[in-house]
Amino acid sequence: MLKYFAIAAIAAAALLPAAPSLAQSLEIGPGGVRLVEPRVERPMRRGMDISEREAVRIARAEGLRNVDNIDRTRSRFIVEGTDRRGNDIRVSVDRRTGDVISVD
Numbered sequence: 001m002l003k004y005f006a007i008a009a010i011a012a013a014a015l016l017p018a019a020p021s022l023a024q025s026l027e028i029g030p031g032g033v034r035l036v037e038p039r040v041e042r043p044m045r046r047g048m049d050i051s052e053r054e055a056v057r058i059a060r061a062e063g064l065r066n067v068d069n070i071d072r073t074r075s076r077f078i079v080e081g082t083d084r085r086g087n088d089i090r091v092s093v094d095r096r097t098g099d100v101i102s103v104d
Helices: 002-018 052-061
Strands: 025-029 032-036 066-072 076-082 088-094 100-103
Touching (some): 052 066, 052 088
Antiparallel strands (some): 066 076, 076 088
């Protein structure tokens, strides 16, 4: 019986270090140093667009801090605001996929 517990303990110890494989990384850019969350691919949703809230979340990941305006066009959200230094920034996000089209 002790032999089975020992085997189970060794198997559990071997599998535990593999669990936290999605770790944050650092990015150094014009906005300074920031933590970057691992990008998790979303499954495509047929006939459904991302919400304005999701567009703002994606724009914040690109460096936007304060949101001033959100415009919706046929194929994209345009989120306008300022970055952490107070510079104006405009992020275009695809409405279907959530991909960042441009950052101005």
